[in-house]
Amino acid sequence: MKFRFNKPTCQNIRKSLRKEWIETNGLGDYASSSLICCNTRKYHGLLVADLEQPVGKHVLLSTLEESLLVGDRELFFSCRKHPGVYYPRGHEYLHEMEIGEWPIFRYRLGEVTLCRELMLIPGRRLLIVRYEVRGAGSDTPPMSLRVKPLLAFRHADHLTHANSDLRPETFSAPSGFSVRPYPALPPLFMQAQGEAIFDALPDWYRTVEYLVEQERGFAYQEDLFQPGVFDIRLVPGKPVYLTASTEAIRTAHGQDVIGAIWRQEAERRLEKARSTETLEGHLAHEGEKCLIRRSSGEPAVVAGYHWFGSWGRDTLIALPGLTFYAGRPDTGADVLARMGAAARDGRIPNCFSADGNHAYNSVDASLWYVWAVQQMLRVLPDRKGFVREHCWPVIKAVIDAYGGGRVPLVSRDAEGFLSVGTPETQLTWMDATVDGRPVTPRHGQPVEISALWYNALAFADSLAKTFGEPEWRQAGLDGMRAVFAKRHWVHDEQNGDFLADVWREGDVDTRVRPNQLFAISLPYPVLEEEYYANVLSRVRRCLLTPYGLRTLAPSAPDYRSLYEGGPAQRDGAYHQGTVWPWLLGAYGEALLRTAWDVPGSTRELLRTLRPLFAQHLGDAGMGSVSEIFDGDPPHLPNGCIAQAWSVAECLRLLHLLREAAPEVYAEWEADARKGGD
Incomplete structure (x- = not known):
C-alpha cells in the first residue's frame, strides 16, 4: 500500500x-x-x-x-x-x-x-x-x-x-x-x-x-x-x-558501490x-518492523516505536499476528523458544534487558505465553513436536510455580483461582502509576487473570492427555467456571449485565472495562456460554469505537475522554477511557463465538472499523497502527506511532473475520479498494 x-x-x-x-x-x-x-x-x-x-x-x-x-x-x-x-x-x-x-x-x-x-x-x-x-x-x-x-x-x-x-x-x-x-x-x-x-x-x-x-x-x-x-x-x-x-x-x-546497494x-x-497488496499483507509488512535480531542472533520483538523496548507481555500478545498469521512461523517459534529459555521458576520476563538482567514484574506474561503457544498450534497444528520439546516444560513450570505459591505476590485460593498484587502494585497490563500509586488498582482477582489462568490449566490438561502424562491432568475445572460466574457476574437491569473487572474478597469493582472479553475469547473460556451475549452487548455499547475498545465506560466518574497534558495527566488517562486497538482481537473472537448471524455481525464490525483501516493508516505513523486513541470522538491517535500488538491483533482480527465470513470479507475489501464504505 x-x-x-x-x-x-x-x-x-x-x-x-x-x-x-x-x-x-x-x-x-x-x-x-x-x-x-x-x-x-x-x-x-x-x-x-x-x-x-x-x-x-x-x-x-x-x-x-x-x-x-x-x-x-x-x-x-x-x-x-x-x-x-x-x-x-x-x-x-x-x-x-x-x-x-x-x-x-x-x-x-x-x-x-x-x-x-x-x-x-x-x-x-x-x-x-x-x-x-x-x-x-x-x-x-x-x-x-x-x-x-x-x-x-x-x-x-x-x-x-x-x-x-x-x-x-x-x-x-x-x-x-x-x-x-x-x-x-x-x-x-x-x-x-x-x-x-x-x-x-x-x-x-x-x-x-x-x-x-x-x-x-x-x-x-x-x-x-x-x-x-x-x-x-x-x-x-x-x-x-x-x-x-x-x-x-x-x-x-x-565504482558505483553505494548505488548498487540502493538498487539491490x-x-x-x-x-x-507485490505480495503485500492486500490489507492483511500490508499489516504483515508493517509488523515486520517490530521483529528484530540482536547481534547474538536472538530474535526479539520491539513493543513499539519510538521508545519501547522488548517487553514480555507485549511480545507474547503480538507474536501470533506478527509471525504465525503473517507467514513467519519459524520466527515465531524462535521467539517462543527464547522466551521459554528466559523463564525463571515459571515466570516469563516482563522487560528484557540486553545484559540478561530481565525484570520479572508482571503476573500475566507467563499466562500469555500459554496463549501464544495455543495460537501457534491453531495455525500450525503440525508443530506438536516443537511444543512438546520447547513449550510443554515451560507450561508445566508455570502451572507448578503459580499453583504452588512460588510466584511473588501471587497465591492460589481454595477454589483454584489466583489472587495477585497489593494496593501498591500494578502487575497486569493496566499498569500506569501517578506519584507512585496505581491509577487503576487491580489487586485481588482481575477478570482477565482468572480467565488466563483457567485457560492455562485447561490447555495443560489437554496437553497432558495428548502427551500421555496423566500426572499433569487438571481436576475441578468445571467447578472453577461456576465459581468464576458467581464471583464476577454483575446484574444490571437498567444497562445490561456484565462481568466485574476485579473480585476482591467478596467485593467487586463494577467499572465496565474490556478485560471481561477474555472470559469469552480465550481458547478455553472460563465463562459459561449462556452469559456470552450479555457481556458482548454491554462491551459493544459502552466500549467499542471505530479505532478499538475504550478501557473504561464513559459513564464512570473517573472516565478520561482525552489523552493529553503532561506525564501525570496522560498516565491518569492511559487506562481510564483511552482506546486501545489491540483489544480488537479479543473482541472479534468473542463476537464470532456469540453471533447467531456470523456474516451479518462480520459486516457490521468491518463497517464500524472502516476509519481505522482507511483514514488512520494514512495518519500518525503513516502505514502503521498507533498505540492508543482518545476515548471521545474524533478519537485522535496518540502514544507510539507504530505499536506491535496494535498491528498484530488487527491483522489477526482480519484473518478471523475473513475465515468466518469469506464472502462478506471479500466484498468489504474490494469496496475498500474503491474507496466506498
Whole structure:
C-alpha cells in the first residue's frame, strides 16, 4: 500500500507535522521524522542506533540541513523549529510526499524537481539518501547540493546542549568523513557517491525545538552539532548518494558501490510489495518492523516505536499476528523458544534487558505465553513436536510455580483461582502509576487473570492427555467456571449485565472495562456460554469505537475522554477511557463465538472499523497502527506511532473475520479498494 500526499497537505504545516514516517533495519535501529522532515520529537532522527554498549536507542544523526545551489541562489528544502519560527521553510517547496516501499520527497524549485529518497538497509546500520534532479533545461545554471549534517549523539530519551566535552575533530573517509563526538558512542561515517567535497566547519545549531515533547510536558529544546559541509555536484537525471553509518563503506574511485546497494534493496522491496497488496499483507509488512535480531542472533520483538523496548507481555500478545498469521512461523517459534529459555521458576520476563538482567514484574506474561503457544498450534497444528520439546516444560513450570505459591505476590485460593498484587502494585497490563500509586488498582482477582489462568490449566490438561502424562491432568475445572460466574457476574437491569473487572474478597469493582472479553475469547473460556451475549452487548455499547475498545465506560466518574497534558495527566488517562486497538482481537473472537448471524455481525464490525483501516493508516505513523486513541470522538491517535500488538491483533482480527465470513470479507475489501464504505 502506498500513501501519497500532495502539495496542499505537505505545505499545511499543522497537518504535515502530525504525520510521521519510520524506516527500520531489523536490528532495532530506525530513521523517522514528520512528513516534511521537521523533527517534532526527541526520538526523531535519520540514524537512531539501538546499541548494546551503551545500552539503548541513541540518536546519532538527527537531521540534515539541505539546500540546492543554482547559480548564485541557495534554495533550502529542509525544515526545523526554533523559538517562534520554522527555519528553513523547506516544506514550502515540497510538492509531493510518498510513503510506500520507502519514503520519497519531491520538491519543486522553480523549473527543477528534486527527488529525495531514503532507506535503512536491512541487517546493516546504514542509511542511504538518494538525490536526483529532473526537469532542468539547457539554460539552467550549474547546480550543486549542499548538506550540513546535524548530530545529536545522545540517548533517545535525553536531549543535548552545546558543551566542551564534545570532540569536534573529523577524520578523512572515502568521499567523506568520520567523527566521534564522545568516546562512549561509536563513530559516525558519512560518505557521498558523486563529485563531492567535504569541508570541516564545526558549529552548533542552537535551540532546536520539538513540538510533541513540548505538548507532552517534557523538555523540548536542544542544540545540534554540525561537523562540516558537503557540496555535491548535481547533473540532471544522474542520482547522487549520501550515507550515514557506524562503519565505513568501502568505495573505490569510479565504482558505483553505494548505488548498487540502493538498487539491490529497492528491487527486493518492490518484489516484496507485490505480495503485500492486500490489507492483511500490508499489516504483515508493517509488523515486520517490530521483529528484530540482536547481534547474538536472538530474535526479539520491539513493543513499539519510538521508545519501547522488548517487553514480555507485549511480545507474547503480538507474536501470533506478527509471525504465525503473517507467514513467519519459524520466527515465531524462535521467539517462543527464547522466551521459554528466559523463564525463571515459571515466570516469563516482563522487560528484557540486553545484559540478561530481565525484570520479572508482571503476573500475566507467563499466562500469555500459554496463549501464544495455543495460537501457534491453531495455525500450525503440525508443530506438536516443537511444543512438546520447547513449550510443554515451560507450561508445566508455570502451572507448578503459580499453583504452588512460588510466584511473588501471587497465591492460589481454595477454589483454584489466583489472587495477585497489593494496593501498591500494578502487575497486569493496566499498569500506569501517578506519584507512585496505581491509577487503576487491580489487586485481588482481575477478570482477565482468572480467565488466563483457567485457560492455562485447561490447555495443560489437554496437553497432558495428548502427551500421555496423566500426572499433569487438571481436576475441578468445571467447578472453577461456576465459581468464576458467581464471583464476577454483575446484574444490571437498567444497562445490561456484565462481568466485574476485579473480585476482591467478596467485593467487586463494577467499572465496565474490556478485560471481561477474555472470559469469552480465550481458547478455553472460563465463562459459561449462556452469559456470552450479555457481556458482548454491554462491551459493544459502552466500549467499542471505530479505532478499538475504550478501557473504561464513559459513564464512570473517573472516565478520561482525552489523552493529553503532561506525564501525570496522560498516565491518569492511559487506562481510564483511552482506546486501545489491540483489544480488537479479543473482541472479534468473542463476537464470532456469540453471533447467531456470523456474516451479518462480520459486516457490521468491518463497517464500524472502516476509519481505522482507511483514514488512520494514512495518519500518525503513516502505514502503521498507533498505540492508543482518545476515548471521545474524533478519537485522535496518540502514544507510539507504530505499536506491535496494535498491528498484530488487527491483522489477526482480519484473518478471523475473513475465515468466518469469506464472502462478506471479500466484498468489504474490494469496496475498500474503491474507496466506498
